Amino acid sequence: MLAGALLFSVLLVGLLVLQHVLARRLWAPFYHALGELQKYKLDQHQPVYLAPTRIPEFKELNSALSLVLNRNQRIYRRQREFTENAAHELQTPLAILRTKLDMLVQAPGLTEEQAGHIETLLDVTQRLTHLSRSLLLLAHLDQQLFFPSETVDLAATVGAHLRQLHEQAAAADLTLKADLAPTVPLAANRALLEILVSNLLSNAIRHNVPGGEVRVTLTEQMLTVENTGHACALPADQLFVRFRPGPERPPGSVGLGLAIARQICETYGFLLSYHYEAPGRHAMRVRFK
Template sequence: MKSSLKYYTIKYLIVVLLLIIAVWAALFYAFILDEVYDNVDDGLKNRKIQLIKAAYQDEKLLENTDFAFNEFKIVPVSEADYNNRNKFYNRTYYMEYDDDDEPYRVLETGFKDQFGGYRKLTIRTSTVEEDELIYDLSIALVVLYFFLVVSILFINGFLLNKAMRPFYKILDKLKKYQFGVTSPPIAETYKISEFEELNVEIDEMIERNELAFHQQKQFIENASHELQTPLAIVINKIDLLIQNEDLEEKSLNSFVEIKNDLRRMVAINKSLLMLSKIDNSQFNKVQIVNFSEMINDLLKEYEDFIEFKHIDVNVLEKENFVSDFNPDLANILLSNLLKNAIKYNNEKGNINIIIDKDQIIFQNSGSKKSLDKAKVFNRFYKQSSDHTSTGLGLSIIMSIIKQYPNWDISYEFEEGMHYFIITKNNKSLSN
């Protein structure tokens, strides 16, 4: 699932922060525990000095051979076991009040008493329970992490929204931009240099694209018009030659073939010009178009062709098909579909047009084989060996549909019938 730049950044920031806090917590725990033991050890060493002094003054302390409320004991040892170095270690002792073993820090050392005997002094003091320390520290860190995340979401959300506002304005300008639809540039100043540079580059890119678009448009129109004139002249001259009674039948047939090829060139030229105009979004005017009415009007226009091939046409209008669309493109779209259904139909064939609220289906009889679904809307793809076909009719239909992202067209073949299905979303699309 895709997310915005703001939440993408915050997501990784939160994950990295969690790792940093985990590492920091481990180091902090080790540091605190070391400080606790260091302070406790200092206290035990001070206590050792005080107890040895007290034992020299009061020999009764030497009889304290077991831990009592004073938390120390003095036991005699042999000279071989005597060691006056300080030895620290952790150990648990059973406590009646808690009815559990509690952690203690213990100091063992040796000293000579006033009688020259060797003694071992053991002092203990209660310390923090590590498991409780870990638990309390974990709770504190979870609370800290929660508040940090909430703070980051709030602060970064506010700051990123403010910082990214120019970016969204630039993005919105790009979304609204269309080839051939120029709007006066609005001077914008940005506090962030990268956005300022991005805006300048986009304005320059749009200017270059517009220049290239108008040059291409002018070239295509000029080339098309320049080709149409000589083609028309050549066709007229051929017509004059065909009318010459002195022509042999072989020559006459050759001229007829040349004339048909030239007419096909004219049709291809017009179709390519139309494709260029559609792809360059030159049909920008949008209004509410009643497709149902337009289909009925087109059927009247093609009535002679339908009768000539004795085709049976049935229109099933379940609901009215109305949408925001360019009226010229709508006429070209439906006209091409209807001509396709008539031209490639059989003598005494059938055409069924099913109109629903969000779908129009053109069904026609014809070839008993399915067309190639992957290529049927490609340019110059031909349904048959008909040399009069330009192979551009269905590609023009696809180019029109592509102008409306919420629209789609598909081809199916079932029970000897060819289906061309136009569908759109429930929401009307406006350019």
């Protein structure tokens, strides 16, 4: 009985080991394809390589995966190139259009009605210029292009933008309040950080109410930009969508400010979130650590 039990145990263990080895060998193409999918990035330039196999089912799977992934890469590259080319090509005609409109405003004999029409065209031209630059920046951020980093004092950057926006806030009957840490060094690109701070502050001023306030708090872990506004929470899942429509979107806004802010935060591993506190206080928080 002992000999029979020992022999049965040896056979069972041997069978399990053989089954495991055969299963790993047979499923090797599947695990290789799974590993390639986990490493796959839409913006990579190299085509996806899937190991050849003699198993018909895995051959069909690899063929279908290669077709879908390569086609998605091709479509992504075309859309990215279109966005870049459109944004670049729009800059020159828009600059010429703005120059001609400025010259037309200064022309003698211009009536008040004509000046009003030209002023409207200037505003539209300015909006188109801002839109093309924003699209170009988003295209660069989507591609995860290299932006040179340096040690930037975020406290100084926020303070400088608050001083620049003081007159704009006063014209809108808003009060600016700031509680900033003495220094908050961050390793990032200076221009991108300035765009992030500018977009958050401009958004807080644009979506405010007469007689309201903008409160900015900066610590070593987090930047908070809080503003008064409508007494209801905004849809948090839609705030960072590009070209988001809605009644709360003011005239003249291109709808890309918060989308750009989120993309910059994702580039550096920051966490951008929206919070609402009654009555009517909206806050954008950027957590660094």
